[in-house]
Amino acid sequence: MSNAKNELLERAHTLGSDPRNTNFAGGNASAKGTENDPVTGQDVELLWVKGSGGDLGTLTAGGLAVLRLDRFRALTGVYPGEEREDEMVAAFDFCLHGKGGAAPSIDTAMHALVESAHVDHLHPDSGIAIATAADGPELTARIFGDRVVWVPWRRPGFQLGLDISAIKAANPQAIGCILGGHGITAWGETSAECQANSLEIIRTAEQYIADHGRPDPFGPVVHEPLPEETRHRRAAELFPAIRGLASTDARQVGHYTDSPEVLDFLARAEHPRLAALGTSCPDHFLRTKVAPLVLDLPPDAPLADVLTRLGELHTQYRADYAAYYQRHAAPDSPAMRGADPAIVLVPGVGMFSFGKDKQTARVAGEFYVNAINVMRGAEALSSYRPIEESEKFRIEYWELEEAKLRRLPAPKPLAGRVALVTGGGSGIGAATARRLAAEGACVVLADRDLAAADKVAAELGGSAYRPQDVAIAVRVDVTSEEQITDAVRQAVLAFGGVDLVVNNAGLSLSRSLLETTLDDWNLQHDVMARGSFLVSREAARVLLSQGMGGDLVYISSKNAVFAGPNNVAYGAAKADQAHQVRLLAAELGPHGIRVNGVNPDGVVRGSGIFASGWGANRAAVYGVEEERLGEFYAQRTLLKQEVLPEHVAAAVFALTGGDLSLTTGLHIPVDAGVAAAFLR
Incomplete structure (x- = not known):
């Protein structure tokens, strides 16, 4: 060199x-x-x-x-x-x-x-x-x-x-x-x-x-920011709805910013005037659009009023953007690329930025912080005067910019979607998270073992400039309603919402009827039946607020339909999960939310359940060595093949990747062929 x-x-x-x-x-x-x-x-x-x-x-x-x-x-x-x-x-x-x-x-x-x-x-x-x-x-x-x-x-x-x-x-x-x-x-x-x-x-x-420079170029404070805890709670309440609005033309991922620069700008009297002027540097407005959407209600306005007003402002924003396009478009201009805002400013709460992926959304927010700093400097010394609107249009709809967009690779099937996977730190959950991320999704790995989930999240982030743009880990015990609520809130604040939920967290205690204690029964039902219900309920609140449909996938089991020995609590809990699929598919279908299940069997390799004692017990039941349990399961199947976590992950992707868009209420067996577990 x-x-x-x-x-x-x-x-x-x-x-x-x-x-x-x-x-x-x-x-x-x-x-x-x-x-x-x-x-x-x-x-x-x-x-x-x-x-x-x-x-x-x-x-x-x-x-x-x-x-x-x-x-x-x-x-x-x-x-x-x-x-x-x-x-x-x-x-x-x-x-x-x-x-x-x-x-x-x-x-x-x-x-x-x-x-x-x-x-x-x-x-x-x-x-x-x-x-x-x-x-x-x-x-x-x-x-x-x-x-x-x-x-x-x-x-x-x-x-x-x-x-x-x-x-x-x-x-x-x-x-x-x-x-x-x-x-x-x-x-x-x-x-x-x-x-x-x-x-x-x-x-x-x-x-x-x-x-x-003048010390207060943005004018006096008119509304103080909400306290941090209140601010983040309000941001989590608003984000899914705002994301749904910003995704009217194309699904977007979100990023939330409540940095001091943003909160101070939104607290002061001049922010509506300055925001309306838009950004100036071409690099800025290509990512932030010519101007943001700005909420014109005080920070303590009732939530219902804020949501209603955001809907009204979004309708006006789209009309204004279309008018901007019509004012400047020439016969040979590229078609309008979308009329939704890239930046939404909520006084007292912060900034919500959007893009085709997390990095694009985050960078758009960073650029608007740059724009705030620019406005502060210009107003401190003089007055802020960005380039003319017509010049902004010439660059935004420049044929050279259009050519750059055409050079971009085609989006992956799950691009723009946010997936939450419970039990994501190992086994089927980790394999599913890897597959969903490889197909373009942002992934939230929820697991009781935060260290294990962190390790998988770091792997998914790989060499990305910011690994958190790809995946984050959150600690959650799915038996805790409070922890589930917090985990979903973290997902929303990280990516703007949730689109795809995989109910995978589980455990099993292999015991006969007489050896099964009430604690054994309660624990397995709390984790799988109750836990799946709680996760689905909390996620559904977000899915309904977004208004963009979505997917719930239950990792159930062959044992949901097959009566095997010494697993009454596990089999009953899995049957409960299987029927939740049917019930929620019927209830949520009118909202475009599809609910499906996967019934694996014999997934021994990499499985947290099998490693925690279930494998030794099942090996004893069947009279085989534990290290050969996977081979044993394979030989009793029609295909004589061992089922791996990646096979289950492939089924999850098949259900959510777009080719089965009109399928709901379905259970897919991933068991290499167990005739006794055929669905009837």
Whole structure:
């Protein structure tokens, strides 16, 4: 790897790891250098620049676009002008060097055409505050003198690259520029110099705002935030309903934020006016939409009134968004992508953000916090003035943005769905959680053994930037109504709601009728019959509030229909679960909630039940060695195959993945064929 490329990656990680410098996946950095061309054997001048969609803080060599500078600079001779700007991005591909590499972003021209070895383009809150201030040009001169130059707003692209190149050439003393309405760009002849110049602009702007800004730019406090416990309880009550509204066009996952910045903004008098102005930086509003939905009731308003008002505001928001689209759409504009809000602000409670997955929802919320910081800085020094609505539309419905969306892989079958799996720390529960996560779901692993559930959740998170975006673990004993309520509340606060519940928690004590105590009977019924009822009831409250249908799946057993020896309590509890499936399917079907069951048998390997003594007892009943119990079960089946936890997980996915969308009240046997347990 060339030294220039190494220096670029190191600088990108340093700048991108600090949210004061730029937002997640926002901005880009570049380096110029020479490498040998394997075709000609001659050195060739190259540009390495962060590719489209990458993140500076986690950038790898594979995330860089690599282009030949001679070919790119030659594009200035064929540039057809701003009216045909979009054609230039396709031309970037003809400047690429070597195999692989990321797709060049729209900002590539800025990096290639500016005559410096290293260039940074960043979205710091302090820089955007200056960029969105009504008197941004004057502030720039006052704060930086001639070291930083003001560049009027221009949509990112080839012309902006030409503009900045010309400004740098005309201002050799300058270390960078403020891009009106957008962000900052800095340059340097070494990577260290470029980084130092970027940080000088950012920190100087921060210090100037701190030293000269008004102390209360958002006005006086009109409503104090609710106390934390009350706030979180209200958030959990509202979140499923808000998620249902935000999923009118497409199912969304949610993220809840009650950071001090958000609560303070929503507590003050000016937040309705500022929120209505919308965000400015293109990276912000592409993820937050042009403006949020803002509740206009006080924090202590009755819950029923809040829910009613949110429904009314959502209807108005959709109408306003459609009108915004109609005002600016041209005959060749992409179709409207959806009219639901990405950000919902509730004074006293916090912010609810939404996206196609948890990371997208979380990042949208982070970007709106950036926007709040920008508004605070701009209002502290001047007044906040974002770019014009028509310019926002040009970027939101840019053909280049549409092309980026088309490049995204097709969503997985369970994308946008939130699954809650009880007994998720081992055996069938862990296997089911793995399968659901692999198919795109966010997963909440509920288990009495929190350490075991945490281990599985960490495995599911894998190498994700934030593993909690994929899975979380919660401790719950399903015999406790309070713990179940708390577990579902945690799921709601983590992901916005619940769509798919797997009632899997269970245990078994293998004893004859005369050896079965009342405690044995009660324990097994408390865990499986009563526990499943409590989980389903609490989850149903969320499912009904969301109004998006959903799935309840019971992991029952062959023993629900087959009368075997020495398991009267277990078999009776499983039969109770099996009939709950039928009863709830009948009751919840009109709401689009499907209830089905899976009847496994002989799942020995990895099973917590078998490992806790059930296996030894069943082996004794059948007269086989415990370690050969799985083989014994397999040989008594029609298929002569051992049933594994993954087979049960596959059945859960079959019931919930979409192909059986009109199936409810069904029990699927996963027992390799036990004729005595055939459903009749």
